[in-house]
């Protein structure tokens with residue numbers, strides 16, 4: 440089912456995937472230029488040598504990130520000047536600056552702590568006997584870690600940096616910059632792939648206005664999407680397409696079972712119309728079988744008096760299901776047969792009358808006038824248009840024309856099991872503004888599915 444449609448939609452996914460990958464490659468080049476000065480106060484708890492060593496260490500680490508960094512000590516501060524490019528397009532300059540600040544601060548904290556420990560060690564070695572003094576020194580310096588260090592940034596406040604609760608070290612953060620990078624899809628990125636989607640949908644026999652609606656919905660959903668690199672593009676596209684198709688298909692929904700239940704005890708008249716050979720008679724038998732299973736009693740009107748063998752065909756189905764058929768001679772007035780059948784059904788308290796009608800081309804003016812007469816005389820409660828899903832756009836066109844002649848209440852789309860494109864199923868309700876009631880999915884009586892857009896959308900994307 441829907442083999443060709445799946446193929447076409449896959450090509451759209453592939454095309455978008457390619458766009459995303461290309462954009463990602465573009466982003467490998469750093470984009471944001473940074474000129475940042477970060478001042479780290481040591482509050483005089485550090486020796487000049489220790490501060491110098493810390494400054495050199497900070498500069499070295501930043502240089503490994505291809506940032507030019509100069510770190511100097513001045514009184515009780517270490518000044519770090521950073522220059523270079525960092526980050527990616529998806530990141531604002533402010534975010535990049537914040538990132539640099541955080542990294543410098545964390546690096547500085549680490550270095551100051553390290554230098555403080557070195558200092559304590561050296562002092563202890565120099566004055567092994569002066570235990571009381573050195574322990575006093577040690578407690579003062581070790582407090583650097585939590586309370587003494589403060590960071591001032593020339594360009595922004597340091598509390599932004601403090602929001603970073605998790606301390607993953609400088610290299611960890613640098614790595615995260617690359618691997619957590621996102622691509623933000625914009626309208627320009629989507630243009631090419633959406634054009635492909637449009638062609639794919641049109642080639643799958645979706646009506647033009649339905650195609651436009653789906654493409655517009657997919658554009659709206661995907662534009663501005665932040666796509667994490669490495670995450671499967673297919674799942675994002677699938678989600679957007681699924682939503683768009685559901686939107687279009689759910690435009691007109693009608694619950695056949697509720698409709699019938701609300702009329703239990705009355706004779707509900709359902710007439711079936713459509714062109715030749717699309718599965719009308721078979722669908723009547725399927726509906727009869729379904730209604731019987733739900734406890735309804737049924738009468739059938741053999742209203743196709745035109746085609747040789749049509750009366751026998753419906754009689755065979757009725758015999759199998761144990762249903763009474765009201766019929767006249769071949770060639771007689773179908774309006775009269777159906778009128779008689781309705782009187783019979785009412786007199787015998789049948790819950791439902793199912794009326795077959797001859798298949799006719801929507802372009803045949805006389806036969807369409809005859810259909811209007813049938814519907815005028817026997818006033819059906821539901822007029823169901825039957826066509827085959829495999830007819831694609833033609834089915835949609837025919838549904839519109841039948842609807843102009845005898846306002847239809849909904850459609851049964853047959854032969855969905857043999858349909859590779861799915862276009863008619865997606866378009867027909869949107870174009871006619873009349874719901875799909877059932878799908879025919881085979882030749883057996885039970886091969887009738889109540890319309891469910893979710894089921895349909897799932898089928899399109901299943902492997």
Ligand SMILES: Nc1nc2c(ncn2[C@@H]2O[C@H](COP(=O)(O)OP(=O)(O)OP(=O)(O)O)[C@@H](O)[C@H]2O)c(=O)[nH]1
Nearest residue numbers: 715716717718719720721798853854879880881882
């Ligand atoms: N695969 C498949 N075949 C179907 C389905 N529905 C009907 N058919 C087949 O389509 C053929 C035509 O079905 P009919 O019910 O005779 O069609 P009709 O519209 O009544 O034809 P006319 O009486 O000429 O108007 C038959 O062979 C059916 O078995 C379906 O959902 N799937």
